[in-house]
Amino acid sequence: MPIYYTDSAGSNTAPYDTWAKAATSILTIEALVLNAGDIVYARGSQTISGAGVLTLAASGTNLAMISVIGCDAAGTPNAGQFTLLGDVGNLPAHLVVSSAKTYRRWENITFSGATNRCVYCGNNETGWQWESCIFENSADGISTGSNDVLRQEFEDCIFRNFTSEGVHQATICSFKACAFYNCAIGLNLNNPSTVENCLFRENSDDHIDITTSINNWTIISGCTFDSSSGGSGIKIADACGHIRIRWCRFTNNNQYAIEVVANPDVTVNEDYNGFRLNAAGNRLNIAVGPNSVDLGADGYVDAAADNYSLADAAEQRRVPINLDWA
Amino acid sequence: MTVEGIKTEIQKLAFAAVDSVYRYVIGVRASLKPKPPAPPKWLHKGRMYAFTDPKCNDGDVFENCNLMQVLPDTEIMVGKKMTLKNCQLTNVKLVSGMTIEGGNTCKWDFCSHNHEVFTKFGLPVCKEFCRHWNDEDKVYEDILLGQSPIPKAVAEIGVN
Numbered sequence: 001m002p003i004y005y006t007d008s009a010g011s012n013t014a015p016y017d018t019w020a021k022a023a024t025s026i027l028t029i030e031a032l033v034l035n036a037g038d039i040v041y042a043r044g045s046q047t048i049s050g051a052g053v054l055t056l057a058a059s060g061t062n063l064a065m066i067s068v069i070g071c072d073a074a075g076t077p078n079a080g081q082f083t084l085l086g087d088v089g090n091l092p093a094h095l096v097v098s099s100a101k102t103y104r105r106w107e108n109i110t111f112s113g114a115t116n117r118c119v120y121c122g123n124n125e126t127g128w129q130w131e132s133c134i135f136e137n138s139a140d141g142i143s144t145g146s147n148d149v150l151r152q153e154f155e156d157c158i159f160r161n162f163t164s165e166g167v168h169q170a171t172i173c174s175f176k177a178c179a180f181y182n183c184a185i186g187l188n189l190n191n192p193s194t195v196e197n198c199l200f201r202e203n204s205d206d207h208i209d210i211t212t213s214i215n216n217w218t219i220i221s222g223c224t225f226d227s228s229s230g231g232s233g234i235k236i237a238d239a240c241g242h243i244r245i246r247w248c249r250f251t252n253n254n255q256y257a258i259e260v261v262a263n264p265d266v267t268v269n270e271d272y273n274g275f276r277l278n279a280a281g282n283r284l285n286i287a288v289g290p291n292s293v294d295l296g297a298d299g300y301v302d303a304a305a306d307n308y309s310l311a312d313a314a315e316q317r318r319v320p321i322n323l324d325w326a
Numbered sequence: 327m328t329v330e331g332i333k334t335e336i337q338k339l340a341f342a343a344v345d346s347v348y349r350y351v352i353g354v355r356a357s358l359k360p361k362p363p364a365p366p367k368w369l370h371k372g373r374m375y376a377f378t379d380p381k382c383n384d385g386d387v388f389e390n391c392n393l394m395q396v397l398p399d400t401e402i403m404v405g406k407k408m409t410l411k412n413c414q415l416t417n418v419k420l421v422s423g424m425t426i427e428g429g430n431t432c433k434w435d436f437c438s439h440n441h442e443v444f445t446k447f448g449l450p451v452c453k454e455f456c457r458h459w460n461d462e463d464k465v466y467e468d469i470l471l472g473q474s475p476i477p478k479a480v481a482e483i484g485v486n
Contacts, residue, residue: 085428086428086430088426088427088428088429088430088431088476089431089473089474089475089476090473091430091431091432091473112412112428112429113412113428113429113430114430115430115432115470115473116470136390136412136414137412137413137414137428137429137430138430139432139434139468160372160390160392161390161391161392161394161412161413161414161430162414163394163414163416163434163436164440164441181372181374182372182373182374182376182391182392182414183392184441184443184444202373202374203374204374204376204377204443204444204447205441205443229374229376230443230446230447231443
């Protein structure tokens, strides 16, 4: 299980097995055939222009876990971000195009700048894991042409600055301690997923948009939904079922805190949530949870300026977030 | 005149010279009005400025901010100089005075069928089967118009 290295300051010497011999482009590593358990260490920043995209297409077989791990300047894994940066003025359509190969793990990578998507999931790839990654500055963070972003795990990730959606059509995915901000829609769920302890703030449309949920369960718990400038905290489309919303905070949203468009289903319910200052109301077409509260009666004070600023994914892990609680 | 008298005259002249310089300096200082303090250079970090024209001072830095606009080539922060690092600049008109490092400089023709909420921020409402309609796939699609050219002065500095 060899370790490969990539660093723009390396000597670009095969087999790229030390920092000194590091490949100067991760696209060089991509041309190798990697196998299950192989790891790619990457540090610094590399620019992707118009045509080049990272696929890991030649690597391994299905069910082979291959990891790409960002390192700091000293080469310590997971101590800093490795950045794949779109060449501004000549941005690629995508920075990563998934390769129909399952089981890829990405840690401490920043994907920044593409015309269409940071990551394009072309064929319902499954089993991808993302930890402490940042997705930013494109139309979507992760999406497909027409299929779903399927069976992927996101932990301590940041999705920001998208003209459309942070994640489009997530199906059977897990989002844990992620932040979604400065997007149109933060997260679009197309089928059951789990969303826990995430922060949604200052998206211009709905923070979470659930378009389909018919089987199994969508669980949303322990999240903050703050300051949508044009939408709701959670918007649930017609004919969705099996959704549980628990222990969340909904504040300062332009529309509803929780909005069920039509035909409310009894299997969609909320409880133990806190609500305050949602312009159109706290709920539409969903019953009041018996243990939910109006936060105005519970000591909530809306700060003059929220402070959610995060420098990188590592901060997402360790910096306490000002939740405006008095 | 005695030697002592000459010394006394020299001392008087020297004192008068120093005194005049001192008075001149005091006078100049007194005539100078205090300059107004330079506006602070702010670091705007992770802020949501989409669809707005944010307040900006010369030298401000915007980092990981969203400044997108609904219509292509929308001018914002006119006449100011600022650095834009890893910002969402879709449909922002890029002009000299903007130092751009990374980010997104696309120009999109958005369809209101896909972005209903953008109509709240100035996007015109499209008619049914507007120019964004893809009859083959039976969907409305935003149209990518290209990428804004980076202002020359910035390109010479280089990015990344």
